[in-house]
Amino acid sequence: RRALAHSIDRAELIDESVEGQGLGLEGPYLPNSIAFDPAIMAPIEFDIIAAGVNLDSAGWVLSDDSGVRTREGESLEIKLLVEDQFDRISLADQIAESWQRVGILTEIDRVNSANFANALSEGEFDVAIVDIEPIGDPDLYDFWSQEAIIDGQNYGSWNNRLASEALERARKLTSVGEKASQYDTFLRLFREDLPALTLFQHVRTFGISEAIEGVEIGRIDSIRERYDTFNDWIMMYSEVAVPCPEDTS
Numbered sequence: 001r002r003a004l005a006h007s008i009d010r011a012e013l014i015d016e017s018v019e020g021q022g023l024g025l026e027g028p029y030l031p032n033s034i035a036f037d038p039a040i041m042a043p044i045e046f047d048i049i050a051a052g053v054n055l056d057s058a059g060w061v062l063s064d065d066s067g068v069r070t071r072e073g074e075s076l077e078i079k080l081l082v083e084d085q086f087d088r089i090s091l092a093d094q095i096a097e098s099w100q101r102v103g104i105l106t107e108i109d110r111v112n113s114a115n116f117a118n119a120l121s122e123g124e125f126d127v128a129i130v131d132i133e134p135i136g137d138p139d140l141y142d143f144w145s146q147e148a149i150i151d152g153q154n155y156g157s158w159n160n161r162l163a164s165e166a167l168e169r170a171r172k173l174t175s176v177g178e179k180a181s182q183y184d185t186f187l188r189l190f191r192e193d194l195p196a197l198t199l200f201q202h203v204r205t206f207g208i209s210e211a212i213e214g215v216e217i218g219r220i221d222s223i224r225e226r227y228d229t230f231n232d233w234i235m236m237y238s239e240v241a242v243p244c245p246e247d248t249s
Contacts, residue, residue, distance in 0.1 A: 002044075003054035004078075004127070005197045007102045008095060009046040014200050017091045022200035027190060028140055030201070034176060035138035035183035040191060051102045062103045069103035077105040081125035084110040088129055091199075095129075120155045128155060138183060141167045144195070158195035211235055 014022040025031075026041040052062070060069035060076050069076040078099065082092040089110065096106035111119045120128060141148065145164040148154035163186050170182035206226055208215050214232050 001194045001197070003051040003058070003102065004099065004104075005044045005194060006047045006051035006054065007104075008098045008197070008199075010199055011046070013091070013094055013098075017087065017094055018200070018202070021203045021205060023203055025198045025201040027187060027198055028134075028144070028196070029138060029183075029187075030134050033134075033138050034180060035187070037184055037187055040184065040187045044197070048102060055102065055104075060103070067103060068105055075105060076103065077107060079107050079109055079126045081109045081111060081116075081119055081128040083116045083129070083131075084112050088131075092129060123155070123157065130155065138179070139167070139171045140186075141171055144186075144190070156195050158193065160189055160193055160195075163189040163193075 010024055014020060014024070024043065026038075026043055027036070029036040029041075031038070055062075055069055055076075059071045061071065062069050066075075080092055080096065082088045089108070092108045096108055099106050109119075109125065119125065120130065141164075142152040144154055144158060145152065145167055146154075146159055146161065147164070149157045149159065166182045166185040166189070170179045170186070173179050173182065204223070206217070212233050212235060214229075214234050216229055216232070217226050220226055220228075
């Protein structure tokens, strides 16, 4: 999994797949979450050499003849599950090309929207591209706990008891400081096992008429937040001199 992560140039992926409308993101939390710690979730850099070292260490040797890695006579081939939508297919194609550079064959399994959720639940994949809208609450028990493997959204079946216990303890605490300690434990385990690689966070571009001035939006984390400074917006105006009426008294 670490080799797969190192072999993807996410900056290039953002430029080509979403025309630059994305921000690099590390791990399961948004940067403004109390559970996010940049010291723990340092970026996994694009590094072909490191990817090759990881694969070599796992016994997958690159064949000079085919350019595909093999181990004990078996080729390294990955089934990549993706929802059959244009933007997702484009993303999958780029990822497949990235993995091919390090000797990994990728079969892209396109599934229509009606059947995609079922394919995730049934685990019919090696890797899946999933678009998730993060919740405001840092409690990700329903995503990454052991219980969520059976009754939740732990689609990759990440089975780490210590991570589950950290999430379970955090949801029972009220102190932000105590919660943060448990989330740090969870993040360290997440980074160590790497059950998922976050590609990027979507960015939306809003058009505003030139007739409106004073618009300052900045970073927002939900669509409705673009109106937070609405009271400061003004329409274009011009100063007009109005003569005072003559004194008729």
